[in-house]
Amino acid sequence: GNSVTQMEGPVTLSEEAFLTINCTYTATGYPSLFWYVQYPGEGLQLLLKATKADDKGSNKGFEATYRKETTSFHLEKGSVQVSDSAVYFCALTSSGNTGKLIFGQGTTLQVKP
Amino acid sequence: DTGVSQDPRHKITKRGQNVTFRCDPISEHNRLYWYRQTLGQGPEFLTYFQNEAQLEKSRLLSDRFSAERPKGSFSTLEIQRTEQGDSAMYLCASSYPSGSSGANVLTFGAGSRLTVL
Numbered sequence A: 001g002n003s004v005t006q007m008e009g010p011v012t013l014s015e016e017a018f019l020t021i022n023c024t025y026t027a028t029g030y031p032s033l034f035w036y037v038q039y040p041g042e043g044l045q046l047l048l049k050a051t052k053a054d055d056k057g058s059n060k061g062f063e064a065t066y067r068k069e070t071t072s073f074h075l076e077k078g079s080v081q082v083s084d085s086a087v088y089f090c091a092l093t094s095s096g097n098t099g100k101l102i103f104g105q106g107t108t109l110q111v112k113p
Numbered sequence B: 001d002t003g004v005s006q007d008p009r010h011k012i013t014k015r016g017q018n019v020t021f022r023c024d025p026i027s028e029h030n031r032l033y034w035y036r037q038t039l040g041q042g043p044e045f046l047t048y049f050q051n052e053a054q055l056e057k058s059r060l061l062s063d064r065f066s067a068e069r070p071k072g073s074f075s076t077l078e079i080q081r082t083e084q085g086d087s088a089m090y091l092c093a094s095s096y097p098s099g100s101s102g103a104n105v106l107t108f109g110a111g112s113r114l115t116v117l
Helices: none
Strands: A003-006 A011-014 A019-021 A023-026 A033-038 A044-050 A056-059 A062-065 A075-077 A086-093 A101-103 A107-112 B005-007 B010-013 B019-024 B031-037 B044-050 B053-057 B065-068 B075-079 B088-095 B112-116
Touching (some): A003 A086, A011 A019, A019 A107, A023 A033, A023 A086, A044 A062, A101 B044, B005 B088, B010 B019, B019 B088, B019 B112, B031 B075, B044 B065
Parallel strands (some): B010 B112
Antiparallel strands (some): A019 A075, A033 A044, A033 A086, A044 A056, A056 A062, A086 A107, B005 B019, B031 B044, B031 B088, B044 B053, B065 B075, B088 B112
16 A cells, blocks of 8 residues: 655754755555644644645745655755744555545654754 | 634543544535544544545554544544553544545644543
8 A cells, every 4th residue: 555654853953954854655556745744732734735746845935846756755945943843744645536645654853043 | 614623632531431532624524534643653544434424444443443424514533441552642634525626635633632541
């Protein structure tokens, strides 16, 4: 079945540093890919998505490009802020038409002033 | 649109007791999902409904777990004879129907945290 692997955390960066969180996937067919974010004490929120190869999802300065040839969907941001500290989850749709998402284990980002 | 609501937010119970969680999805969403999240892990799929029909259940959903969505609106997740291993955050999410522009985008509630003593 479909699966996703994220880089382990925590990732600790200084404010204004460049961020990359790696995500690779295994899938049959053509899944949609997502990044969700979970701020402390809150529920998961959709950060960005891409529905087909070479699509770039972007939101709040974060970007990720759907790379079919490397089966990757790495999350990037050019200049992180303290307020970006959260847990980031990569996800993909499962096979079939259920809309069900399969999540990675999450990567904790800590941004220090 | 008030988002996805879950109740209660926190539940502490003793081993062997039954607990029930409620989820109110976004009204226009006909798909509803339950997930479980333990500390340091990503959400794991439990079950999903399209309208009132329960269309898929994970192997994680033992016989002690039952979910319903009787009128295609709110849903309940009941855990009977709770065990310490059931301690987790139970997440509910909803989405638009397949084929719509918002399909496959899950909107999550804040979750119901269960602690079994």
